[in-house]
Amino acid sequence: MAKTKFLSAKDAAALIKDGDTVAISGNGAGMISAEEIFEAVEARFLETGHPRDLTLVHSLGLGDRDQLGTNRFAHEGMVKRIIAAHFTWSPKMQQLVREEKLEAYCFPGGVIQHLLREIGAGRPGLFTHSGVGTFVDPRQQGGKCNTRTTEDLVEHLTIDGKDILRYKPFKVDVAIVRGTFADTKGNISPEEEGIDMDVHSMALAAHNSGGLVLAQVRQVVESGALHSRHVRIPGIMVDVVVTASEQPQFYGRPYDLTVSGAKRAYLGEMTADIPAKLERRIIARRAALELEENASLNFGFGIPGGIFGVVAEQGTGEKLWMSLEQGIHNGRMLDDALFGAACNTDAIIPSIEQFDYYSGGGIDVTFLGMGEADAAGNVNVSHLGGNLIGPGGFIEIAQNAKKVVFCGTFDAAGAKLAFEAGQLSVLQPGKVRKFTQQVAAITFSGAFARQSGQEVLYITERAVFRLADSGLEIIELAPGIEPERDIYPYMDFKPALNVQRTMPEECFL
Structure with a gap:
């Protein structure tokens, strides 16, 4: 019974x-x-x-x-x-x-x-x-x-x-x-x-x-x-x-067996969902250059989701091993509200087992969002604008990946940019600074990362920063960007300048 x-x-x-x-x-x-x-x-x-x-x-x-x-x-x-x-x-x-x-x-x-x-x-x-x-x-x-x-x-x-x-x-x-x-x-x-x-x-x-x-x-x-x-x-x-006989798979969406793994969708005619906003597009394309074949790759919610469109556009998905904290491995990743699911997955495992893999150091490269960063290399995504956001799976992922690629706009609230004749121009800076002297809460610790020997990048549309022994340093500048004019005045600290190259032209397509 x-x-x-x-x-x-x-x-x-x-x-x-x-x-x-x-x-x-x-x-x-x-x-x-x-x-x-x-x-x-x-x-x-x-x-x-x-x-x-x-x-x-x-x-x-x-x-x-x-x-x-x-x-x-x-x-x-x-x-x-x-x-x-x-x-x-x-x-x-x-x-x-x-x-x-x-x-x-x-x-x-x-x-x-x-x-x-x-x-x-x-x-x-x-x-x-x-x-x-x-x-x-x-x-x-x-x-x-x-x-x-x-x-x-x-x-x-x-x-x-x-x-x-x-x-x-x-x-x-x-x-x-x-x-x-x-x-x-x-x-x-x-x-x-x-x-x-x-x-x-x-x-x-x-x-x-x-x-x-x-x-x-x-x-x-x-x-x-x-x-x-x-x-x-x-x-x-x-x-x-x-x-609940009318239970949907997602809010307002019927069951799609290509998302559950029971069927395989034909994806040949699906268009790539490239971010429309200029700065998000630049960040997604630059971050995609950090993708490594045959490496264990992870992606976080928010701006990193734009990388999925670049992968789809380039047709490189079959060469990559991608995973999400919800337990998804590979497939055509869904974004925005549907982030955490995918069509044509290779595996769907319980999220708790995925976190076991992450916590033990199974990620080679992770691509995560960046709410704000400070001079010590700390990142905050959990407490923003007086609001409790929370880290989700961010902390386990960021602490344990061998390489961390943070993806975020240089500033927020009203920034306007243009890319013409091979040059990026800042027409209007954002009202909210994201590079602060000290973050509101530490969701990622720069000190812990240095102690662990992690490689850490901070990709924005204007510049790429790297975590060095002394804190953040600039290693790439977008074409047309001048640090004294376009970067330093809008930061609460002045990072070291160690420019090794200009951000590649393909990032601005």
Whole structure:
């Protein structure tokens, strides 16, 4: 007799109690996000005021920057504490953090996934180097993101002479996960989803904490109908299954089997999605020159996503091995809201296993975004403009890759440029400086990188910088750019000038 119950979303939501710690899975534009259950939980709270005082846990960002995903939980009183890695998709949650309406902890995405696995395994927390020297290090902020947040959830240790962080375990009362299919025994398969994410580690943490696992699926099938290799969560761990027959693969998009890996798309007539904005196009083309055949390559969200269009345009995808933190390997990578998925992948593995690979040093070259950088080579992508953005998987990736290529515009908010007659001209500088004396929060530590022997580049549309022993230095200038006129006046510090060449003409096509 199967232990799993098959309930409506409303009845499943009624099982969550005040004060529960709730772990939810998902990514970006609704990927593997249990939206029907989220909606039912929100509706219950708005109608009855319960469940309230929840602790919400998620590893990567999920939502639509409006109503969906974690926005469903962003009501005053509903959540008392959030432990998450990324907040961009939920401006309502960001507002609650700013207004001190809840406690907010921001940890690396891989750390949260691995910590849930450790909780599920009954071990005494997660011991890792991930986050050392960054804002999550307790010698800095300890991952605390407003003044209301006071409890220490991470501690610094020295083991075998090395700096280590211990992220403390906690009980998980409810995990809300999603798959494509469940069978009548409660086995869950995400076989037609774009990614697997961390659904198993979340279910493991809740089940072995004595909590509940609520799973949303598109369809229930007979016992034995699922291929055993497709089952990611065995039915013995699943308490409730909710059927959402209209469940989309992404928000508002039907299932595409070329994204789930079940089919292969014909891509010969697809056009390359090259960034339209001049500075983003320059950065994408210059960064693409750092691609290496037969190397392990990783890409972050934001401006680095423009590199996918260059790869498609040049037809070099088959010569590269590309991966994303969501568990994707190779294929035609999708960008913007759909970042994290791809057509025609070679492999889709659980995100937690991808982070194992990254944390252990499996990346040769990574291409990451750059919110702001300072004289010491530190980079901030997590705390920008007074808003909590979060690092997602940035910290594990940036700390452990052999080579880091940061991609970002030189400044922001209103910059205007032109490229004519082989020369780049700055018609109007941006209002926001991105090269500051000291970043607002350290998401990437220049000191840690120098100690680790990493090669680090900072690519902008005007110049390419490199991390040297003394800090940043300029190694390339765009044609037509004069440091004294176009660069130094718009930085809070003056980097060394060690120009080795002009940025190649092909970057400005």
